[in-house]
C-alpha cells in the first residue's frame with residue numbers, strides 16, 4: 001500500500017506545513033508547524049510522530065524535514081488532487097468548487113484509479129486553476 005493511502009488529512013497537512021516551513025539550513029520547529037495549522041503543539045507532535053513512523057519526515061534536535069519519500073508523497077498527493085480537480089472540472093463544477101470536491105476523494109483514490117482517470121481525461125498537464133500536474137512518480141518506468 002502506498003504511503004499516500006494511509007495518510008489522514010491532518011497528517012497530510014503536517015507534511016505540507018513541514019515543507020512550507022523548513023529551509024535548506026534548518027528544519028521546521030514544532031511550534032511553527034502547530035501554529036500554521038492552528039492546533040496545539042502536543043497534537044502537532046502526535047501527527048508528526050505518525051508521519052515519521054511512515055518514513056516521510058525525519059526529526060533532528062526537534063526540527064523536522066521531509067525525507068525523499070515524504071517529498072515524493074506530497075508530489076503524489078498534488079497529482080491525485082489535481083487529476084481529481086480536472087475530473088470535476090470536466091463534469092461542470094466551477095474552479096471554486098473543484099478544489100473542495102477533489103479533497104473529498106484525493107486521499108482515498110488509489111494510484112491505479114488516478115492513472116485511469118488521467119488516461120480518460122487525456123493526460124491534462126494543469127488543473128482547472130492552472131497549477132501543473134506532476135507526472136506520475138510511483139510508476140515511472142513501469143510502462
Ligand SMILES: [Zn+2]
Pocket residue numbers: 081085098099100102
Ligand atoms: Zn485544489
Ligand SMILES: [Zn+2]
Pocket residue numbers: 082085099127128129130131
Ligand atoms: Zn487546482
